[in-house]
Amino acid sequence: MSTTKQTAPKQGGAKESLNTLCVQAGYQPANGEPRQVPIIQSTTFKYATSESMGQLFDLEASGYFYTRLQNPTNDFVAAKIAALEGGTAAMLTSSGQAASFFALFNICEAGSHIVASSSIYGGTFNLLDVTMRKMGIETTFVSPDATEEEIHAAFRPETRALFGETLANPALSVLDIELFARIAHAHGVPLIVDNTFPTPYGCRPIEWGADIVTHSTTKYMDGHGSAVGGCIVDSGRFPWQEHADKYPGLCQPDDSYHGVTYIERFGQAGAFITKATAQLMRDLGSIQSPQNAYYLNLGLESLHVRMPRHVENGQAVAEFLQAHPAIESVTYPGLPTDRYYALAQKQFGHGGCGVVSCVVKGGRSAAEAFMSRLRLFAIETHVADARSCVLCPSAHTHRQMTELQLAAAGIPAGLVRISCGLEDKADLVADLRQALA
Numbered sequence: 353m354s355t356t357k358q359t360a361p362k363q364g365g366a367k368e369s370l371n372t373l374c375v376q377a378g379y380q381p382a383n384g385e386p387r388q389v390p391i392i393q394s395t396t397f398k399y400a401t402s403e404s405m406g407q408l409f410d411l412e413a414s415g416y417f418y419t420r421l422q423n424p425t426n427d428f429v430a431a432k433i434a435a436l437e438g439g440t441a442a443m444l445t446s447s448g449q450a451a452s453f454f455a456l457f458n459i460c461e462a463g464s465h466i467v468a469s470s471s472i473y474g475g476t477f478n479l480l481d482v483t484m485r486k487m488g489i490e491t492t493f494v495s496p497d498a499t500e501e502e503i504h505a506a507f508r509p510e511t512r513a514l515f516g517e518t519l520a521n522p523a524l525s526v527l528d529i530e531l532f533a534r535i536a537h538a539h540g541v542p543l544i545v546d547n548t549f550p551t552p553y554g555c556r557p558i559e560w561g562a563d564i565v566t567h568s569t570t571k572y573m574d575g576h577g578s579a580v581g582g583c584i585v586d587s588g589r590f591p592w593q594e595h596a597d598k599y600p601g602l603c604q605p606d607d608s609y610h611g612v613t614y615i616e617r618f619g620q621a622g623a624f625i626t627k628a629t630a631q632l633m634r635d636l637g638s639i640q641s642p643q644n645a646y647y648l649n650l651g652l653e654s655l656h657v658r659m660p661r662h663v664e665n666g667q668a669v670a671e672f673l674q675a676h677p678a679i680e681s682v683t684y685p686g687l688p689t690d691r692y693y694a695l696a697q698k699q700f701g702h703g704g705c706g707v708v709s710c711v712v713k714g715g716r717s718a719a720e721a722f723m724s725r726l727r728l729f730a731i732e733t734h735v736a737d738a739r740s741c742v743l744c745p746s747a748h749t750h751r752q753m754t755e756l757q758l759a760a761a762g763i764p765a766g767l768v769r770i771s772c773g774l775e776d777k778a779d780l781v782a783d784l785r786q787a788l789a
C-alpha cells in the first residue's frame with residue numbers, strides 16, 4: 353500500500369499556488385522518466401520474492417500488488433487533488449457515488465446514524481435515504497438553512513457523520529461550512545463535504561473546518577465529459593482516537609486485515625484513506641480505471657484556467673435571465689439578490705460555478721418548450737462540462753423524488769438547470785434570448 357506517498361507536497365496550502373498545483377502537483381518524474389503522468393494499464397505487479405509480496409499484504413511495506421485496491425496512475429492524480437484541497441491523503445473512486453458511499457461507509461455500519469443536509473445531489477439523497485437505510489444506516493435530513501439548535505437536535509448517540517454539499521447540485525444552496533463543522537465537532541463526529549461544484553479552485557472546505565472532502569470528478573475536474581470518477585480527500589485533522597468508541601473500524605484491530613489497527617499504524621493523517629483502500633476497495637472494488645485517471649489529470653491541468661470562465665459565463669447568464677420577463681426566478685449565488693450571496697462571497701469569492709437555475713413562467717411544459725428551442729445548450733444528463741447544457745431536474749435526474757422531497761431539496765417542477773460551458777458568453781446569452789422569445 354502506498355497511502356503515505358499521497359501526502360500533499362510542500363508547496364500546498366496557499367491559495368496563490370493552486371494554479372501551479374493544478375499543473376504540477378502529484379507526479380514528479382525522476383531523471384529520464386516520462387514528463388506526463390504514465391498510464392499504468394496493468395492489473396498486477398511483479399515481485400522477486402514471496403516474502404516481499406507478503407509484506408504488502410501485511411501492510412508492512414509500501415507498494416502495489418493488484419489494481420482493484422491501488423494503481424500508481426490513480427495515486428499520482430489523487431495526490432494532486434489532495435494538494436489542491438490541502439489534505440493529507442486521497443483516493444480515486446470509480447464515480448462520485450462511490451466516493452460518497454465509501455467516505456460514509458468507512459466510518460458507519462448497521463446501527464449507525466448520519467445527519468445530512470437535505471439539499472444535496474439526487475443520487476446522494478437516494479444513496480442515503482434508500483440504499484444505506486437498507487443496510488441499517490439511518491439518515492436524518494436537515495435543511496442547510498436550519499438553525500444551529502435544529503441541526504443539533506438531529507444528532508443521536510449513534511451519529512457518526514455530518515454530511516453536506518458545499519454548493520448543492522441542483523438547488524445551488526451554499527453550505528455554511530464553518531457552522532456545520534462546529535456542530536459536527538461538538539458531537540465528536542467529522543464533517544464530510546461534497547465539494548464537486550466549486551472545486552478546490554472555488555472553495556477549500558478543509559480551510560473552513562471540514563474533515564473529509566468528496567468529489568464527483570466527472571464534473572468540472574474532468575471538465576470535458578470524458579470520464580466518470582470520484583475522489584475522497586482526508587484533511588488528517590479529525591481526532592479519531594479521541595472518539596475511539598465511535599470508530600472501532602479505525603481504532604480497533606481489523607480482523608479481516610491481519611489485526612492491523614489503522615490509527616496506530618498509519619496515524620491520524622493516513623488511517624482513513626488506508627482503511628478505505630485496504631478494506632472497502634478490496635471488498636467492494638470501485639476503483640477508477642488508470643485510463644480515466646489519466647483523463648482526469650488532463651482536466652485538472654487546466655482547472656484553474658477553466659473555472660474562472662465557467663463562473664464568468666454563469667454570472668452573465670444569471671444576470672440576463674434575472675432581467676427577462678419570461679423568467680419567474682433565478683438562482684445563482686453570484687447574484688446580489690440571492691439568499692446565499694454573502695456566504696458565497698465569503699467562501700468562494702464569487703458565484704462558485706457556472707451552473708445557474710431558473711424557473712420558467714408557465715411551469716414544466718414551458719420549461720420543456722424553452723429547452724427544445726435552445727441551440728448551443730444541449731439537453732443532457734450532465735453538468736459542469738466545457739459544452740453548455742440544460743436539464744429539468746423534476747423530469748430527469750430527480751424524477752424518483754416525491755413532490756414533498758423535491759420541495760425539501762428546493763426543486764420546483766418548472767426548474768431548469770443551466771450549465772454554462774466555456775463558449776463565449778455573448779453567444780450563450782443570444783441563444784437563451786432566442787429560445788425565450
Ligand SMILES: *Cc1c(COP(=O)(O)O)cnc(C)c1O
Pocket residue numbers: 447448449450452473475476517520521546548549567568569570571580581582
Ligand atoms: C454528479 C454528482 C455526484 C455523483 O457523481 P457521479 O460521478 O455521477 O457518480 C455526487 N455529488 C454531486 C454534487 C454531483 O454533482
